[in-house]
Amino acid sequence: xxxxxxxxxxxxxxxxxxxxxxxxxxxxxxxxxxxxxxxxxxxxxxxxxxxxxxxxxxxxxxxxxxxxxxxxxxxxxxxxxxxxxxxxxxxxxxxxxxxxxxxxxxxxxxxxxxxxxxxxxxxxxxxxxxxxxxxxxxxxxxxxxxxxxxxxxxxxxxxxxxxxxxxxxxxxxxxxxxxxxxxxxxxxxxxxxxxxxxxxxxxxxxxxxxxxxxxxxxxxxxxxxxxxxxxxxxxxxxxxxxxxxxxxxxxxxxxxxxxxxxxxxxxxxxxxxxxxxxxxxxxxxxxxxxxxxxxxxxxxxxxxxxxxxxxxxxxxxxxxxxxxxxxxxxxxxxxxxxxxxxxxxxxxxxxxxxxxxxxxxxxxxxxxxxxxxxxxxxxxxxxxxxxxxxxxxxxxxxxxxxxxxxxxxxxxxxxxxxxxxxxxxxxxxxxxxxxxxxxxxxxxxxxx
Amino acid sequence: xxxxxxxxxxxxxxxxxxxxxxxxxxxxxxxxxxxxxxxxxxxxxxxxxxxxxxxxxxxxxxxxxxxxxxxxxxxxxxxxxxxxxxxxxxxxxxxxxxxxxxxxxxxxxxxxxxxxxxxxxxxxxxxxxxxxxxxxxxxxxxxxxxxxxxxxxxxxxxxxxxxxxxxxxxxxxxxxxxxxxxxxxxxxxxxxxxxxxxxxxxxxxxxxxx
Numbered sequence: 001x002x003x004x005x006x007x008x009x010x011x012x013x014x015x016x017x018x019x020x021x022x023x024x025x026x027x028x029x030x031x032x033x034x035x036x037x038x039x040x041x042x043x044x045x046x047x048x049x050x051x052x053x054x055x056x057x058x059x060x061x062x063x064x065x066x067x068x069x070x071x072x073x074x075x076x077x078x079x080x081x082x083x084x085x086x087x088x089x090x091x092x093x094x095x096x097x098x099x100x101x102x103x104x105x106x107x108x109x110x111x112x113x114x115x116x117x118x119x120x121x122x123x124x125x126x127x128x129x130x131x132x133x134x135x136x137x138x139x140x141x142x143x144x145x146x147x148x149x150x151x152x153x154x155x156x157x158x159x160x161x162x163x164x165x166x167x168x169x170x171x172x173x174x175x176x177x178x179x180x181x182x183x184x185x186x187x188x189x190x191x192x193x194x195x196x197x198x199x200x201x202x203x204x205x206x207x208x209x210x211x212x213x214x215x216x217x218x219x220x221x222x223x224x225x226x227x228x229x230x231x232x233x234x235x236x237x238x239x240x241x242x243x244x245x246x247x248x249x250x251x252x253x254x255x256x257x258x259x260x261x262x263x264x265x266x267x268x269x270x271x272x273x274x275x276x277x278x279x280x281x282x283x284x285x286x287x288x289x290x291x292x293x294x295x296x297x298x299x300x301x302x303x304x305x306x307x308x309x310x311x312x313x314x315x316x317x318x319x320x321x322x323x324x325x326x327x328x329x330x331x332x333x334x335x336x337x338x339x340x341x342x343x344x345x346x347x348x349x350x351x352x353x354x355x356x357x358x359x360x361x362x363x364x365x366x367x368x369x370x371x372x373x374x375x376x377x378x379x380x381x382x383x384x385x386x387x388x389x390x391x392x393x394x395x396x397x398x399x400x401x402x403x404x405x406x407x408x409x410x411x412x413x414x415x416x417x418x419x420x421x422x423x424x425x426x427x428x429x430x431x432x433x434x435x436x437x438x439x440x441x442x443x444x445x446x447x448x
Numbered sequence: 449x450x451x452x453x454x455x456x457x458x459x460x461x462x463x464x465x466x467x468x469x470x471x472x473x474x475x476x477x478x479x480x481x482x483x484x485x486x487x488x489x490x491x492x493x494x495x496x497x498x499x500x501x502x503x504x505x506x507x508x509x510x511x512x513x514x515x516x517x518x519x520x521x522x523x524x525x526x527x528x529x530x531x532x533x534x535x536x537x538x539x540x541x542x543x544x545x546x547x548x549x550x551x552x553x554x555x556x557x558x559x560x561x562x563x564x565x566x567x568x569x570x571x572x573x574x575x576x577x578x579x580x581x582x583x584x585x586x587x588x589x590x591x592x593x594x595x596x597x598x599x600x601x602x603x604x605x606x607x608x609x610x611x612x613x614x615x616x617x618x619x620x621x622x623x624x625x626x627x628x629x630x631x632x633x634x635x636x637x638x639x640x641x642x643x644x645x646x647x648x649x650x651x652x653x654x655x656x657x658x
Contacts, residue, residue: 242495245595349491354484387612394606400483400491404612411619418623422630432550440552 041084043075050088051075053101065109077159091120091157111146118151131211136218139371143282149177154210169194174204184337188258191337202229215372216333217266218277226253240347250396252329254336255359256346261335263359266327267379267396269313269367271320278322282370286316291365291377300378301365303389309365310392326396328352328359353400360384360401451649454564456521462512463645469505470621473498477618502588509581523562525577527570537567549634559650576624580617587614 043051051073053059059072078084089095096103107113122129132138132151140148151157154173169191175182185191185204193201204210207225214221227233237244255263269278269287280287294309295301301309314321330336352359363379383389384402396402455463476498479489489497516522528534540556549555557566565573590597590610604610635641636651644650 240492242492242499243592243594245593249595349495350483350487353480353491355482356484390606390608390612394608397606397608397611399480399611402608403481404615407612407615407619410616411622414619414623415626418626421627425630429550436550436552 041079043079043084044087047078047088051078061105061107063107063109063113067110069107069110069113073158080161081158082160082162083157086124090123091117114150114152115141117157121151121157128211135211135213136215136372137213140373143371145371147177149173153177169203172203174208174210178204178333181333181337184334188337188339189341190339215368215374216336217329217366217374218368218372223248223253250327250398252327252336254330254339255328257340257342258330258335258338259340259344259346261330261338262362263328264331264362264364265360265381265384265396266329267324267363267365267393268327269322269365270325272323273320275325277368279368279372280370280375286313287367287369287375287377290316295377300363300380302380303383303386303392306365306379306383306389307392324365324392324395326393328398331362352398355385355400355403357401360398449651452560452652453648454559454561454650455645455648456515456519456561457648458511458515459521460645460648462508462515465508466505466512469501469508470625472501473505474618474622474625476501481615499592502585502592506585506589509585512577521561524564525570525574527574528567534567538571541566541568545634558652564650580620583613584617584621587611587617 054071054073055075056072060068060070063069129151137148137150141150153176169186172182182204186195190202194203206229207222208216209221209225216222234244234248237247241247254261270276271278290309290312291301293312294305310322310324351357361381363381363384364376365379366374366376369375383393384396385405386393387404387406390404393402476489476494479487479494480491480498483491516525528537537557544553544556555566559565587610590601590604591607591614594601594607601607601610604613632641632645633639635644640651
């Protein structure tokens with residue numbers, strides 16, 4: 001185990017004295033009997049010894065960065081926690097018994113401390129830690145993020161409770177970082193049901209799978225989450241929605257089920273063989289670099305610039321060609337958490353299937369960043385209805401809203417052209433009337 | 449005037465189902481594509497009607513195909529194999545519709561049950577029935593269930609291309625319909641050809657004139 005706290009920790013003399021005293025007390029108690037502090041939980045002497053000092057409100061230290069690192073642990077909260085049978089040493093085995101509390105400890109920053117402590121979780125929670133390594137949070141941590149959540153950001157190791165008994169939604173740890181989204185969730189159909197019905201309604205983890213969490217905009221994991229509970233979603237949509245399987249693929253659930261949300265077209269970059277979303281490699285910012293080259297004015301890619309960007313991108317790629325896969329989605333995570341009751345969901349096809357429909361007024365090009373979070377760049381909406389963009393956009397089409405304008409002109413031209421034929425023919429027929437009657441009269445005369 | 453039986457009953461049934469069906473398909477197609485310009489039907493109703501009529505017309509197509517494949521009436525669609533005669537006959541027909549008709553001359557093509565179409569009609573109907581209509585049916589079928597036919601759609605270049613082909617054919621059929629509606633009024637009376645398609649009998653002049 002790595003060193004938990006370096007010399008300097010617990011530098012206050014009074015604390016040192018307390019620690020020594022508590023150690024002595026703990027030793028003496030160890031020879032007597034374990035202490036029962038709850039009906040069915042007994043803390044061992046070493047834990048009691050630690051808590052003797054740490055169960056003090058306001059106990060804290062300063063990191064080298066000047067941040068306040070709280071050190072107090074409530075004995076009661078610890079006993080009530082899931083870790084009440086875990087010894088302090090199981091996690092803090094790097095503490096030097098002789099120096100702890102006597103020699104000043106140094107911690108460079110809170111972040112460094114929490115990251116270091118997260119390494120200890122694996123000794124018991126192998127499966128979840130292994131899963132966590134593939135999450136967006138882990139990827140962000142690897143990328144140097146100072147904010148991405150690590151174990152203790154969600155689970156206070158000294159007060160952690162079973163997720164099965166965490167009922168009130170205000171205790172959900174995700175809210176600490178994702179406050180805006182959580183506020184939206186708490187007012188939407190799931191949040192309100194959670195309050196009204198308790199744990200039968202979903203909270204963050206049910207859809208985002210905390211230890212397997214990926215960037216919300218990546219892949220179809222969230223759609224699968226919806227279908228996991230709403231098992232009849234596919235058959236019930238099939239009953240009324242034409243091409244429902246296509247809608248399931250090309251339209252994210254909140255587009256219709258968050259009726260007040262703003263929508264947009266997301267052109268995802270996928271590989272042409274398996275259709276998987278393309279990832280930017282860490283340290284090789286190809287997407288952003290080529291976008292900068294293609295969109296010099298930074299006003300959004302036009303058709304030509306998008307084509308040129310894809311061409312350059314593919315020239316630099318070794319694997320399968322990058323193509324675009326379009327889908328409709330809401331514009332932000334907050335809006336994705338404004339889900340309404342089923343009855344209020346959008347069922348009016350006209351919202352999308354007409355020229356000028358609002359979801360098609362904003363278009364973005366997306367590639368997954370190194371941590372799975374999207375790298376986006378605006379694209380001019382005219383591309384959706386351009387004939388010459390057909391090659392680039394062949395995988396995306398919505399009846400009415402992305403119709404090719406040139407075909408509209410062709411229709412008008414053909415109808416006008418064809419309508420001219422009878423008009424001209426009838427006019428000629430009228431002009432020849434005299435001649436026709438003259439010939440007819442001559443013919444009748446001949447016959448008679 | 450003598451009456452010549454040129455439209456057998458199965459052909460008349462096919463024709464009128466096709467006529468009504470195509471008008472409904474064009475109308476609902478316009479509604480589906482141009483919801484922003486005018487809304488007469490709800491989008492969903494227009495799509496459902498469009499799909500159902502599409503399937504009815506596909507079945508109807510096989511009525512037409514079966515009739516002509518399994519009867520000797522297929523001769524009405526067989527073109528003249530002598531190219532010189534074919535072009536000569538075609539030119540004669542163009543000349544008639546473009547000029548001679550105004551002088552009150554007789555249609556050079558005299559229909560019989562085995563040769564009811566003039567050379568221009570044979571060419572046009574062959575292209576329509578053996579190329580354009582199947583293209584329209586296939587593209588429509590693919591668009592009806594994009595996911596189920598994803599493989600074929602990819603083969604044709606994507607849903608956008610398939611839709612464009614469907615719309616191009618729609619433009620062709622819309623133009624054809626207008627032309628057809630005018631040309632059927634060019635019988636010996638304005639309603640002679642329409643009447644023939646209802647009764648099966650075309651009125652032809654005793655002396656071979658229509």
